[in-house]
Amino acid sequence: MFLNRTFYSLKPFIPRRLQIAIRRRIVLRKRKLYQDVWPIDPRAANPPKGWEGWPYEKRFALVLSHDVDTAIGHQKVFDLAKIEGQMGFHSSFNFVPERYNVSAKLRQDLVRTGFEVAVHGLNHDGKLFFSREIFAKRAIRINKYLREWQATGFNSPSMHRELEWICDLNIDYDQSTFDTDPFEPQPQGIGTIFPFWFQNRYSHRGYVELPYTLCQDFTLFIIMREKDINIWQEKLDWLVEKGGMALLNTHPDYMNFNCKKLGIEEYPAGYYTRFLEYIKSKYDGQYWHALPRDMARFWYENMISKDTLH
Helix, strand or coil: CHHHHHHHHHHHHCCHHHHHHHHHHHHHHHHHHCCCCCCCCHHHHCCCCCCCCCHHHCCEEEEEEEEECCHHHHHHHHHHHHHHHHHCCCCEEEECCCCCCCCHHHHHHHHHCCCEEEECCCCCCCCCCCCHHHHHHHHHHHHHHHHHHCCCEECCHHHCCCHHHHCCCCCCEECCCECCCCCCCCCCCCCCCCCEEEECCCCCCEEEECCECECCHHHHHHHCCCCCCHHHHHHHHHHHHHCCEEEEEECHHHEECCCCCCCCCCEEHHHHHHHHHHHHHHHCCCEEECCHHHHHHHHHHHHCCCCCCC
């Protein structure tokens, strides 16, 4: 935690190219160290007690989510939603309320066309969890945006988290964890490919936690510089075999939709499109495709009395 605080305090003064170069060196070393638990941690496959399966007897569940980190990402939301809509998919777009201007019309259009809107932190400065006092103050404003946007979900920037503190938020679900990802600032995986119920020990407030189970695009294509979707495919095939939840969190900020020269923080949007095509072609009719809010509702209604992970 100390290293994270130091990094985010210094981050505004570190050139972006240098930030990425440092992360690439760190990840290269870590990738060798953690190859036994990434991208697949076999221990995460155990279903929760009382598990009876997904709706409609589907083999696995599919959830798509997008963190919109910057104003540049905000400008690309329509392009991404259009691709998904044309292919028969829907997703959640998670906006940062006080980092850039979030268009009310865009939010309304997304919801009207079958997508979901959620809150992604407050201003994405890496300091949300610096102290309990800071979080409590910011939670008041986050709850304001949740209410105004009629949103029921939260996703913490950079997957920083204190799950008990998040109970301050008026949410049905949170997406600030992962089954296994040793490359995140808080690298401890939650150890499951299923949702779970988290309840505060003191207030008894709780929410459904939805861990992402497919590697984030920034890590895969910007930091690791992968040139194909093999890791996504490999992990998805394993998730299907184990009957888990395939939750993919990507960022329009880093997608290049116009086939022009890639920037240092861009990858071809075609990678994401090809992955959606892979899902449709190989597993057509075998998955329950749910918005995060629908997944949370299903888990609350069917598993809250059975889920013993927390």
